[in-house]
Amino acid sequence: MSRYALQPEDGQFIEEFMKTPIGHHSPGLQRVLNVMRGGELEGKYVLVIIEPYRKWALGRLPARRGAPISLVDGVEYSCQLQAERDVFARRWKDLTGDDIGSALNGEGSTRA
Template sequence: MARYQISDADLTFAREFMDTPIGYHSPGLQRVLNRMRGSDWNFKYVLIVVERYSRWQLGRMPAERGARVEPVEGAFYSDLLDAERDIFKRRWKDLTGQNLDTLLTPES
């Protein structure tokens, strides 16, 4: 039962997140993030610390409390900001079915 539905009108906020994934977010971007981080998921993306401050792996945390986090094969990051951007793109695709990289590519 989703409240707010992400649409193409929210691409401005996606660009904002890609520019600054951590820190202050505008009210519009915060609305998008609240939807993405809501409770109506079968799982949530999380970052697993592989090496403190230098290496992370993408994981999927199931909705069931106490269940094990499932690492995503081949999804490792050496930059925390890149990891946050990737999770945002994955959530966008899960919610809209659209590839955010394609949508944000500057038109020629």
């Protein structure tokens, strides 16, 4: 379990990620990403490469390491940047209960 939980003020980093999902990030955004990438594995959204550099699918991790990843029906991407943005938004919602749009507008209640 992560020691840090996302806070309402972490919403300021959403726009930074959406602008540049891949590459170097500010320390604040990197902290947010570390929280999103840490924690429980079961059910965590991930990208599955279907065709290198061309096609990705949305998957969910199993409870046990080494077990098969389950693909989310009908969710595929042809752009890695869009795929990364979607996974970020889905993980944000899982961790906070808020949609990205409400977090950008300062609405909603982020869990502590």
